Amino acid sequence: MTTATEPTEPTGPGGSAAPDAAPSPARPRRRGAGRGEGTLAALLLSPTLVVLALVIGYPLLAALRESFYRQGEGLDANGFVISGDRFAGLDNYLDAFTGANGSAFWNAFWNTTFFTVVTVAVEVVLGLAMALVMHQALRGRGLVRASILVPWAIPTAVSGLLWRWVFDADGVANALLGHQVLWTADGWPAKFAVIIADTWKTAPFIGLLVLAGLQLIPGELYEAARVDGASSWRQLRSITLPLVKPTLLIAVLFRILDVLRMFDLPYVLTGGQKHSVQTLSVLAYNEASNLHYGPAAAYATLLFCYVVIVAYVFVKLLGADLIAEARSPRAPEDRSARLFPRARRADRTAQAGVQG
Structure with a gap:
């Protein structure tokens, strides 16, 4: 009499499964798992x-x-006086x-752009040197x-x-220069005063971020460079600059977004009515103080659009750079061998001598 037996999987030598054995089918995923996780994520983020909807x-x-x-x-169409808000x-x-407000707006726009470009450039150089x-x-x-x-820890108003x-x-300042300069009056001295004060306050911020990036660079790269006879500038x-570039770009982005919204430093340092240091934020505040809420809101909206455009362009450029680096990654050893081949050859000779 014969008995029916269940089919067994083919086995190879030693009882292991044969190489050509078909893998067992994966368990089907539960249909409600993805929907439940999405609902839970929505509840946790709600x-x-x-809060963001209410605050922003x-x-x-x-x-x-x-x-x-x-x-x-x-005046309305019939010549009667009307007061209050009207759609414009x-x-x-x-x-x-x-x-009529074009000259004031463009002056504030160029002042904002000037402070952004100059202060960020100076702070990057000083911050890198500090790091x-x-x-x-x-x-x-x-x-x-x-x-x-x-x-950097001192509040901006106190600074x-x-x-x-x-x-x-x-x-x-005038005592050290031995010359009478009206720094807080209108004109270029007021611009220089704002640039110096802002650089003194925020250059350490860039320096600390760059320092964090410097600490991630392997020391073997500098050792290989010294063996190859590379100078400090090389x-x-x-x-240094290629490897610290991602951290430096993030620091520059933060500072650009911060300077574009500059208000408290020029307002406290030189006053809010100085033509040469009036930024878009100061202009909007002055219009709101004069009960011109419509133009003030328009200036604030234009500043918001300006910040969004600058941030978008910068992030797109930064993201493209990071994607390019991710597509063609180079290990530190490869960079060392490419830049300093003499050190690489010396290292190979030393390894061959040890093995011999």
């Missing part, structure tokens, strides 16, 4: 989204709506570009790193008052 979304929409209205008195359409935006100094193995390095945070005392007519150009 409090944050509600509603004020933004309210300012956008306000920019289409004007306040004050006017795009008149506030047209006046900002070509109308290189703090990265060296010197005595008291921890104290230097802690003390460099002091200017503005401090530099206002320094740039006073009888202040420290090491900076071929090793």
Whole structure:
């Protein structure tokens, strides 16, 4: 009599499964698993989204709506005086570009752009120099790193008052120069005062971010460079700057977005009515203080669009650079061999001698 047996999988030598054995079918995923995870994620994110909608979304929409209205008195079609808010359409935006307020808007726009370009460029150079100094193995390095945070930790309003005392007519700056300069008056001295004060405060921020990037660079690259006879400038150009570039670009992006919204430093340092240091934020504040809420909202909306455009372009360029690096990654050893072949050959000779 024969008995029926269940078919067994083919086995190879030693009882292991044969190489050509078909894999067991995967278990089907539960249909409701993905939907349940999406619902849970939405529930967990909903409090944050509600807060963002109340804190950012509603004020933004309210300012956008306000920019289409004007306040004050006017005449209707029958010649009667009417007061209060009236719909103005795009008149506030047209006046900002070509109308009665055009000169004030373009002056504030160019001042904002000028401060952004100059201060960020100076802060990048000084921040990189600070990071290189703090990265060296010197005595008291921890104290230097802690003390460099002091200017950045001081509130901007307090920093503005401090530099206002320094740039006073009888202040420290004129005493050191031996010349009477009206730093807080209108003109180029006021621009230089704002640039110096902003650089003093925020250059340490870039320095600390760059220092974090420097600490990730392997020391073997610099050893290979020294063996190959590379100078300090060649090491900076071929090793330090390329490898610290992602961190430096992030620091520059943060500073660009911060300077574009500059308000408190020029307002406290030189006052809010100086033509040469009036930024878009200061202009919007002055218009709102004069109860011109429509033009003020229009200026604020234009500033918001300016910041979004700059951030978008910068992020697109930064993202393309990172994607290109991810597609063709180079290990530190490959970079060392490519830049400094003599050190690579010396290393291979030493390894061959040890093995022999």
